[in-house]
Amino acid sequence: MQGRLLLSALLAAAAAAPAQTQASPPAQPASPELQLVLQRLDRLEEQNRALMTEIRSLREELSKTSKGASEPVAAVPNAAKTEDRIEVQEQRTAQLDQEKISTEHKLPLTLTGMLLANSFWTGKGGGGADNPTIAPAASGPADAGATFRQSVLGVKFDGPEIVGGGKITGSAYADFFGGSGTALNQLMRLRVASVNAAWKNTTVTLALDKPILAPREPDSLAQVGVSPLTSAGNLWLWQPQVRVEQRFQFGDQAGLRAQAGVYETSESGTGLASTEYGSSLSKSRPGYEGRFEFWKAGGENRRIEIAPGFHVSSSRVMGESAPSRVFSVDWLVRPFSRLDFTGEFFQGENVGVLGGLRQGVSLLGNDELRSVGATGGWAQVKVRITQRLSVNLYGGQEDDRNRDLLSGAIGKNQTYAGNIMYRLGSNVVTAFESSQTRTTYLGAGTRIFPHYDLAVAYLF
Numbered sequence: 222m223q224g225r226l227l228l229s230a231l232l233a234a235a236a237a238a239p240a241q242t243q244a245s246p247p248a249q250p251a252s253p254e255l256q257l258v259l260q261r262l263d264r265l266e267e268q269n270r271a272l273m274t275e276i277r278s279l280r281e282e283l284s285k286t287s288k289g290a291s292e293p294v295a296a297v298p299n300a301a302k303t304e305d306r307i308e309v310q311e312q313r314t315a316q317l318d319q320e321k322i323s324t325e326h327k328l329p330l331t332l333t334g335m336l337l338a339n340s341f342w343t344g345k346g347g348g349g350a351d352n353p354t355i356a357p358a359a360s361g362p363a364d365a366g367a368t369f370r371q372s373v374l375g376v377k378f379d380g381p382e383i384v385g386g387g388k389i390t391g392s393a394y395a396d397f398f399g400g401s402g403t404a405l406n407q408l409m410r411l412r413v414a415s416v417n418a419a420w421k422n423t424t425v426t427l428a429l430d431k432p433i434l435a436p437r438e439p440d441s442l443a444q445v446g447v448s449p450l451t452s453a454g455n456l457w458l459w460q461p462q463v464r465v466e467q468r469f470q471f472g473d474q475a476g477l478r479a480q481a482g483v484y485e486t487s488e489s490g491t492g493l494a495s496t497e498y499g500s501s502l503s504k505s506r507p508g509y510e511g512r513f514e515f516w517k518a519g520g521e522n523r524r525i526e527i528a529p530g531f532h533v534s535s536s537r538v539m540g541e542s543a544p545s546r547v548f549s550v551d552w553l554v555r556p557f558s559r560l561d562f563t564g565e566f567f568q569g570e571n572v573g574v575l576g577g578l579r580q581g582v583s584l585l586g587n588d589e590l591r592s593v594g595a596t597g598g599w600a601q602v603k604v605r606i607t608q609r610l611s612v613n614l615y616g617g618q619e620d621d622r623n624r625d626l627l628s629g630a631i632g633k634n635q636t637y638a639g640n641i642m643y644r645l646g647s648n649v650v651t652a653f654e655s656s657q658t659r660t661t662y663l664g665a666g667t668r669i670f671p672h673y674d675l676a677v678a679y680l681f
Contacts, residue, residue: 347672434530454617458576490573508534565599
């Protein structure tokens with residue numbers, strides 16, 4: 222403002238000086254340079270007024286804040302909100318400090334698992350076991366009780382990146398299903414574990430897991446210590462293995478997962494370990510397996526997966542070989558989001574080394590070894606009624622070839638079950654399951670027992 226007044230005075234003086242000596246000339250318009258100067262001065266003046274307004278406003282707010290500092294905090298809403306946020310942040314920091322898991326190599330490690338409580342009742346045909354998979358030939362008393370021994374504790378880790386843009390990941394899960402099962406004799410044991418080296422289309426895995434040709438299984442909280450439908454169509458046995466997976470994409474909606482590897486068989490499944498020839502039985506043998514999953518998606522809710530597979534190995538006893546040859550096909554059909562059809566079918570011989578009935582090889586007259594032929598499988602229908610409620614109906618069987626068996630062996634084992642699962646919260650699931658197992662013995666008829674289970678699982 223002062224600058225403008227000074228400039229105006231100078232202009233007036235310059236105009237008055239020549240007027241003293243000569244007549245004033247006609248008035249001339251201001252030059253363009255002068256107009257620009259005046260416009261700039263106007264803008265500066267407006268900016269000065271805006272700045273003064275902001276300064277006065279800030280002074281008033283500062284004055285109010287200083288005055289409120291001597292008053293109770295409740296009189297200053299913003300301060301109360303700030304204190305609340307600080308308190309919440311401190312609580313979260315303390316919680317994270319309690320939950321963190323440190324590793325020597327500073328790699329991310331996640332604790333996971335399930336605290337599972339089961340209460341059950343098993344009919345007289347179950348032989349008094351809390352979680353039987355076959356009906357014993359000599360039935361025992363009915364059994365009822367409760368247990369936590371099927372709880373699962375696991376860790377998952379993310380490892381470093383490796384050559385070629387790959388990444389190391391892995392996991393390990395244990396439960397308390399070892400021991401005799403009494404309240405004071407429940408031993409911790411390793412269930413499954415894996416270390417994966419994964420690239421964009423290739424994964425190499427070292428694992429303790431199900432056979433490569435049988436990755437699926439039914440949904441159940443009643444039978445977790447061993448897989449559901451054990452000895453009734455589900456080849457489940459968790460064993461060491463190495464496998465390679467190669468993925469192929471056929472557009473955005475279809476593809477192929479090809480897996481191949483070596484699986485360590487459990488030769489106790491031949492049924493010869495308890496015989497006089499058990500000392501000459503190899504405890505484990507390499508099995509060569511493959512699985513080829515063809516999949517096709519139809520949007521977010523529809524999907525079809527069909528996967529043929531195979532297993533090839535041989536059992537060795539008394540210097541002789543008993544082959545194990547198995548062909549399988551498993552599937553997932555999801556016509557829409559609320560309905561799944563899953564299952565597996567297999568046919569072959571000496572399937573006990575993979576988790577089938579533990580009678581894979583028969584020792585006939587003249588010390589003849591014969592691999593027992595078997596046909597079996599399982600199927601499940603899953604209905605998601607709501608986001609919280611689902612129903613699962615499943616069943617399976619293993620039917621061994623009678624002419625390969627000795628009298629008293631199991632000719633067929635079947636199990637049928639249904640359960641209702643309800644999610645009480647994001648990580649709390651309850652389930653009620655009813656099942657029936659029917660075991661047929663050659664020359665001794667069929668044994669039947671029911672099994673009822675009420676489960677509560679807390680997932681973490």
